[in-house]
Amino acid sequence: MSEDYLQSANSIYKPSDHIHSDSEQESLLGEHRVKPYRIHKPVDHYCCTYIIFFLLGIGTSLPWNFFCTAKHYWIYKFRNCTDAPLIERHDASDISDYFESYFSIASAVPSVPCLILNFFLVNRVSSKVRILSSLVVILLVFVLTTVLVKVDTSAWTKEFFVLTLSCVVILSGAANILAASIFGITGQFPMKNSQALVSGKMVLVCGG
Numbered sequence: 327m328s329e330d331y332l333q334s335a336n337s338i339y340k341p342s343d344h345i346h347s348d349s350e351q352e353s354l355l356g357e358h359r360v361k362p363y364r365i366h367k368p369v370d371h372y373c374c375t376y377i378i379f380f381l382l383g384i385g386t387s388l389p390w391n392f393f394c395t396a397k398h399y400w401i402y403k404f405r406n407c408t409d410a411p412l413i414e415r416h417d418a419s420d421i422s423d424y425f426e427s428y429f430s431i432a433s434a435v436p437s438v439p440c441l442i443l444n445f446f447l448v449n450r451v452s453s454k455v456r457i458l459s460s461l462v463v464i465l466l467v468f469v470l471t472t473v474l475v476k477v478d479t480s481a482w483t484k485e486f487f488v489l490t491l492s493c494v495v496i497l498s499g500a501a502n503i504l505a506a507s508i509f510g511i512t513g514q515f516p517m518k519n520s521q522a523l524v525s526g527k528m529v530l531v532c533g534g
Contacts, residue, residue: 390497
């Protein structure tokens, strides 16, 4: 498809001169012709819209990357907090050996249910509410995680592990709803903005 027609999920953008020519043809062919949904292509000055969607793509994957890259912290928290945080120790618990696998499962399980939930909410709750509520949930999870950094959890390591897994599940669900809602918004923009959103997500997926 040429640059004259930039198609998205909900619209086809085209320059204004083509709009005028189409209107003249429609007046000659008659009023009963079905008018296609086409609007004037908006100008993205300095690629600001592209950059915004690129940053939003990074933001949808960033919360999970914060959890999965803090390996030394989790190894320290999932053993006795009075011990030195050395990875080479052989007396580490089963949790500290396999916590990354638990995290991956906890992150993957809520993905499909949250996407289905977003499908049912798309016509009932506005995208603005879904995005803002997801961001608030993500913020609250990180506030709780930050507070627990200063708490000595050596006496209740297993409970702390269960609490952390719960945070991962909630965080993953909120991030999936956030990503799906933003993808829905990109359908109202030219296709290059969808590509920017996907590129932003891939930066952390490939770089992580």
